[in-house]
Amino acid sequence: MKSYRKELIFHTDQRRAFINITPLVEECLRESGIKEGLLLCNAMHITASVFINDDESGLHRDFERFLEKLAPEKPYSQYEHNTFEDNADAHLKRTIMGREVVVAVTNGKLDFGPWEQIFYGEFDGKRRKKVLVKIIGE
Numbered sequence: 001m002k003s004y005r006k007e008l009i010f011h012t013d014q015r016r017a018f019i020n021i022t023p024l025v026e027e028c029l030r031e032s033g034i035k036e037g038l039l040l041c042n043a044m045h046i047t048a049s050v051f052i053n054d055d056e057s058g059l060h061r062d063f064e065r066f067l068e069k070l071a072p073e074k075p076y077s078q079y080e081h082n083t084f085e086d087n088a089d090a091h092l093k094r095t096i097m098g099r100e101v102v103v104a105v106t107n108g109k110l111d112f113g114p115w116e117q118i119f120y121g122e123f124d125g126k127r128r129k130k131v132l133v134k135i136i137g138e
């Protein structure tokens with residue numbers, strides 16, 4: 001069995017962002033040489049997500065509005081976590097959007113359903129963050 005590991009680095013200008021990382025993950029898969037197996041991709045921070053959905057800008061604005069309704073960024077004082085930090089909303093948003101995705105690898109390709117794309121969801125950006133890609137198989 002082959003095994004591959006890589007860390008992808010992100011540093012967004014804004015506090016929140018959705019980035020389509022599918023091309024980067026596909027590059028990892030090519031580099032791994034693995035044709036059949038499983039690919040795990042996870043955020044290595046508790047204020048960021050990796051999730052699968054549609055690459056459609058209207059939907060991304062809907063996600064932003066949906067998450068702001070559930071866990072609004074401000075006022076910062078509404079959260080018990082915000083004593084030394086101001087990122088309680090980011091922890092909550094990350095929990096809603098999830099930590100990781102697992103994708104089947106078939107014939108050397110990500111075995112997606114229609115419209116599936118992998119996104120990095122940043123909820124407390126403006127600093128360096130990491131995403132792990134781990135691939136196992138033959």
Ligand code: ZN
Pocket residue numbers: 081085087088091
């Ligand atoms: Zn925090």
